[in-house]
Amino acid sequence: MELLAQLAPKTFWNAPNGSSELWVKIIIAFFIGIGFFIGMMNVPTQMRRPIVFTVTFVSGLFYFLFWIYPAPINKAPEDAPRNTLEAFSFWISDSQAVVADLTNIIASFLIGLGIYSLLRVHLGKIKKQQRDWQFSVVLIVSMLAMILFGYVDFYMRLDPANSKMAGSGYVGWTFWQFGRDLLFNGLLQNMDAGMFSIVAFYILSAAYRAFRARSIEATILLVTALVVMLSLMGLVEFYWAQGVDSAHLSNNFKLDNVARWLRGNVQTPAIRGIDFGVGIGLLAMGVRLWLNLEKTGSAS
Amino acid sequence: MGQQYLDNGWISILITLTMVALVLFNILRAHGGKDLFIRRIAGLNAIDEAVGRATEMGRPVLMVPGLTDTTVNAKTMQAINIFAYVSRVAARFANPILVCCYNASTYTVAQEIIRDVYQQEGLGDRFDVDSVRFISDRQFAFAAGVAGLILREQAAATFFMGEFYAESLILAETANSVGAIQVASSTELTQTPFFIAACDYVLIGDEFYAASAFLTRQPVLVGSLIGQDWCKLLIACMIFCGVIFNSIQLSGGSHHTITEAWNEGKMDKLKPKPFGAGDTTVSRWLNPDPAKDTKIDRPKLPKDELPAKAPGGGN
Numbered sequence: 001m002e003l004l005a006q007l008a009p010k011t012f013w014n015a016p017n018g019s020s021e022l023w024v025k026i027i028i029a030f031f032i033g034i035g036f037f038i039g040m041m042n043v044p045t046q047m048r049r050p051i052v053f054t055v056t057f058v059s060g061l062f063y064f065l066f067w068i069y070p071a072p073i074n075k076a077p078e079d080a081p082r083n084t085l086e087a088f089s090f091w092i093s094d095s096q097a098v099v100a101d102l103t104n105i106i107a108s109f110l111i112g113l114g115i116y117s118l119l120r121v122h123l124g125k126i127k128k129q130q131r132d133w134q135f136s137v138v139l140i141v142s143m144l145a146m147i148l149f150g151y152v153d154f155y156m157r158l159d160p161a162n163s164k165m166a167g168s169g170y171v172g173w174t175f176w177q178f179g180r181d182l183l184f185n186g187l188l189q190n191m192d193a194g195m196f197s198i199v200a201f202y203i204l205s206a207a208y209r210a211f212r213a214r215s216i217e218a219t220i221l222l223v224t225a226l227v228v229m230l231s232l233m234g235l236v237e238f239y240w241a242q243g244v245d246s247a248h249l250s251n252n253f254k255l256d257n258v259a260r261w262l263r264g265n266v267q268t269p270a271i272r273g274i275d276f277g278v279g280i281g282l283l284a285m286g287v288r289l290w291l292n293l294e295k296t297g298s299a300s
Numbered sequence: 301m302g303q304q305y306l307d308n309g310w311i312s313i314l315i316t317l318t319m320v321a322l323v324l325f326n327i328l329r330a331h332g333g334k335d336l337f338i339r340r341i342a343g344l345n346a347i348d349e350a351v352g353r354a355t356e357m358g359r360p361v362l363m364v365p366g367l368t369d370t371t372v373n374a375k376t377m378q379a380i381n382i383f384a385y386v387s388r389v390a391a392r393f394a395n396p397i398l399v400c401c402y403n404a405s406t407y408t409v410a411q412e413i414i415r416d417v418y419q420q421e422g423l424g425d426r427f428d429v430d431s432v433r434f435i436s437d438r439q440f441a442f443a444a445g446v447a448g449l450i451l452r453e454q455a456a457a458t459f460f461m462g463e464f465y466a467e468s469l470i471l472a473e474t475a476n477s478v479g480a481i482q483v484a485s486s487t488e489l490t491q492t493p494f495f496i497a498a499c500d501y502v503l504i505g506d507e508f509y510a511a512s513a514f515l516t517r518q519p520v521l522v523g524s525l526i527g528q529d530w531c532k533l534l535i536a537c538m539i540f541c542g543v544i545f546n547s548i549q550l551s552g553g554s555h556h557t558i559t560e561a562w563n564e565g566k567m568d569k570l571k572p573k574p575f576g577a578g579d580t581t582v583s584r585w586l587n588p589d590p591a592k593d594t595k596i597d598r599p600k601l602p603k604d605e606l607p608a609k610a611p612g613g614g615n
Contacts, residue, residue, distance in 0.1 A: 068313055079598040086598075107371050107405055114404030114434035121430050132452060188438075195440035199466055202473040203494075210497035271489055274505035278487055280531045281509025283316070284323045284524045285374040293327060293520045294377070 013098045053292040060290035062099055066092050118143070146183055153180040224262060231259035311585050319534065323527030330523025338525060343483050343501035344514050347459075350481040351389045354456035360396040361386060362455035362480075364446060364471065365410060366462020366487070367402040367439060372409050375487050379462035380410050381512040386459055387417045391426060398453065399432040400446045407434040443467035447474040460484040460499070461508065464491045472498035485511075542582045549580045 015022035043051060072081075072089045081087035122136035153176050156162050164172035173181075213219040230236045240255045251257065288294040330336055354361045363386060365379035383399060390397045399414060401407035411432040418427035435445040447470055450458065458475040460468065461484065468484075468491040475482050476498055484495040485503035495502045503511060506528065513521035561567050577583060 073596055076598075078600045080601050082598055103371055107403075110404035110408055111437075112404075113408055114401075114437070117404075117407055117432075117434040121433055124430070135448075188441075191444075192438070192440045195444055195470065196466060199469055202469040202498075206469060206473055206476075206494065206497035274489055274492075276532060276535055277506030277528075278489075278508075280319065280528045280535075281378075281506040282374055282487075283319060283531075284528050285378055285509055287320055287323055288327075288520065288524055289374060289377060293524075294381075295518065295520070 013095055056292065057290060059099075060286075062092075062095075064290075066096055115143075142183075145179075146188075149176060149180040149183055152176045224266075227255065228259045228262060231255040315534075315538075319527075319531040322530045322534070323524050326527035326530065327520050327523035330519035330526070336522050336526050338510065338514055338522060341503065341507050341510060341514055343485070343503045343507065344511055346481070346483055346501045347386055347515070348389060350457035350459075350483060351386060351393060351395060353481055354390070355393040355395045357456045359454050359456035360398050361390050361457045361459070362398045362400065362446075362450060362453070362475070363387075363459040364400045364402075364462070365406055366460075366464055367442065367467070368406060368463050369403070371403075372405045375462050376406050376409075378509055378512065380406075380413055382461055382515065383410070383459065384413050384417050385512070385515045387414050388421060391418050391421045391423050394423075394426060396428070397431050398449060398455070400435050400442075400449065401433065402435065402442050403437045404434055407432060439465065439467055443470045446471055450474050450478060450480070454478050455480045458482045458484075460486075460495070461503070461511075463487050464495075469494040469498060545582050546577060546580050549582075550577065 015025055040051070069089055069092055072079075072086060072093060075090065075093070079090075081090045119140070122139055125136045126133050126140075156174070156176060157165055162172060165177060170178070207225075211218070211222045211225060213222050230240075237255045244250050244254050252261075285294070326336075351361055363383045365376050365383060368376045387397055387399075397414070399410050401410055411429070414432055415424075415427050418424050435449075436442045449455070450471070451474065455475060455478065458471075458480045460471055460482070464471075464486040465488060468486060472482060472484060472495055482499035483501045483503070484499040485508040486492050486495055487508060489505075492502065492504055496504075509528070510525050512518075513525040578587070
């Protein structure tokens, strides 16, 4: 029953642990969920867009109000609101965690669909013995092994009798812990790191193609990159600085000063400008989605 | 959401609401039949060319709507919007497509939208359910999966749009190695240079958000795009005014007083506190005050309405 413990401060969204109020709320939420599910399954196709619009608008409205409505200051768990305006602000701040949880719950349901897609593609490939079907076998076996070892390990660690497992070393470890460690830390993490390290070689090949002086723009890019790269090489920077009088105007032409100027006066303003554009684009897209002005996928 | 009863955070909200109003106003203008101009964007002109080339070669078009964590967001929706157009062109040419999704929510949404596109074109029977795939929600497993697909399927055209991180170059260089024509755009500015280095066409910054307006010419999207330009003008004006006001305020004697006092060795006699850019009126308008030690007397809830202590001593 501890799974259902309601330990947060009492709000509209929870109830004391084990109380009948908690059970009533759980049962009501369960039936509302089932009802909504059945309703959505049977709703006529032409009604789906208005429903999606309503849900999107209400969800967006919540976060809009959460952001724009004055937040309660220094609210203690035992505080009661002083007036209606503050009661509303209490309600919004209390319910934010619940709304965020709803999003997570829906997302976790969708993981099932993702796994369905994987199985559908790869089992089909194995069944038809398509090219490289062996890799699909490896993928499915790996996925099942990771789920099995991960879940058993998680479940065993929940038991207070196995609390030693949490410590350093391999104290109390069984076959399942060693298996999970091998799969996750021994294989998956290392393969992740292996993929990441490939980026270094790709940067080299991409830079080789990009930094050829084919045009004026490419030449400027090449020279700028060269200055910044050289400024990061201690030895080059040191010998360059030998020929520069620090008390003279030429001090400005020390490699690290030029590189700093490029980063601070060329790169940063450009990035800020692009950032503004991206932010405004995101805002406009958000407004269009919220108000159902966006007709995704519709024809021109 | 901060301590908005007290601080100056309201000005950020006011600016945001003004920008929303500008976007909505221009959408209304566009709906009213006003002819609004959008400049050409090279990367978007290349879409038809890329799909046409894939058709000639009889190889698929591969699309990746970015690596958005957990749920679908506006960036993913924009990427899927662009892919809906690409899929429409591909459907007309009966060209195979592959949409690789990083998370299950994106997979679900993308599959529905691409299916809709095929049905709108009257080509519902040509839609292959497996053309939209969930690959993995682990960054480098996803990169490895997509790179493998690009190599095995020998994609002729690739579109990488949305949020990309360290895997961007793995994807772009792999596609480059099979000779695919590439159109890319990342909302993460750190990845844009990688795409520029490795791809044929790159949409930079807000060109990504302009894409659907450019491609479909829907009044709502075109109006919204013009609204975004107005917002940029507003911000440019604010930056200009900020520079002027800050300069005037900072040159109001404080700097000179400090310099003179320093030169004359009388810093200890300096009365006004040193005046920095963070103390200017503009800065105080835009930056909310740090948390204030404010005590508000509120009535208390009855004790029986408070939660019980947790079994382990927590609460």
